[in-house]
Amino acid sequence: MQLHWSPKSPYVRKVMIAAHELGVVDQLALVRSVAAMLKPNPALMAVNPLSKIPALVLDDGSTLWDSVVICEYLNARAHGPLFPSEGPARWQALRWHALGDGMLDALILWRNEREREVPLVNLIAAFELKINAALALLESEVDALAQAPFTIGHLTLVCALGYIDYRFASHCWRGRAPRLAVWFETMAQRTSMKATEPVDG
Missing domain, CATH: 1.20.1050.10 (Glutathione S-transferase Yfyf (Class Pi); Chain A, domain 2)
Structure with a gap:
């Protein structure tokens, strides 16, 4: 999986904390991506049309965004405890x-x-x-x-x-x-x- 990532974004940090907690960090290939509000990034828009990070490219080429969805996906994939079921x-x-x-x-x-x-x-x-x-x-x-x-x-x-x-x-x-x-x-x-x-x- 590829994660479009920045070391400053708190939303990216959410995903990375979740990945560490779930033991799946080594499954993520980090792609350094700039997401400036006034300068949409064409390369990033190919993954997320809103030009926002984090964006996750799955192994089958499909994509997920934003941090809410990505965290829940990683939790489900790892059968983790971050999202109580009921x-x-x-x-x-x-x-x-x-x-x-x-x-x-x-x-x-x-x-x-x-x-x-x-x-x-x-x-x-x-x-x-x-x-x-x-x-x-x-x-x-x-x-x-x-x-x-x-x-x-x-x-x-x-x-x-x-x-x-x-x-x-x-x-x-x-x-x-x-x-x-x-x-x-x-x-x-x-x-x-x-x-x-x-x-x-």
């Missing part, structure tokens, strides 16, 4: 997964806006408000996070918090959510997390 555990995992993805969506839009020549102050304030609200919710759910088996929800939330560290270091989110910060540091010690930390270059 009951309250499934809906809680998917709920945290959706929250983490929503945080990433907001963070990337926030970053794009702040890099504009004339950023919209009200829009940046709205993104910050949403992220702070998500942090407050997660702070109130730390015990549930810590007690639940590791799933796609945990994985995605770690990616979102790690992306704040990577792109919004001045946000100082740990001061707003100290118990969440302790949980995050515990999660960050997992081999899969250490192996996938975002890097420049």
Whole structure:
């Protein structure tokens, strides 16, 4: 399988963490691909018409995107535990997964806006408000996070918090959510997390 990949993308990191957790990293051939919002990549568009990563090319030549679908595919292929099959555990995992993805969506839009020549102050304030609200919710759910088996929800939330560290270091989110910060540091010690930390270059 070929994975169109970048060391900076938090969505790619989701897939790579899942691959490490599931023991399938060695089945992925990484293809370095640039996915810039203002410059669609023709080579990448041949795999994903939206010119977005991650994109996975299967051994039969068919393709899958985005991180949500790819993570679930790898989990199913490996008969893994990242997506509980039924009951309250499934809906809680998917709920945290959706929250983490929503945080990433907001963070990337926030970053794009702040890099504009004339950023919209009200829009940046709205993104910050949403992220702070998500942090407050997660702070109130730390015990549930810590007690639940590791799933796609945990994985995605770690990616979102790690992306704040990577792109919004001045946000100082740990001061707003100290118990969440302790949980995050515990999660960050997992081999899969250490192996996938975002890097420049």
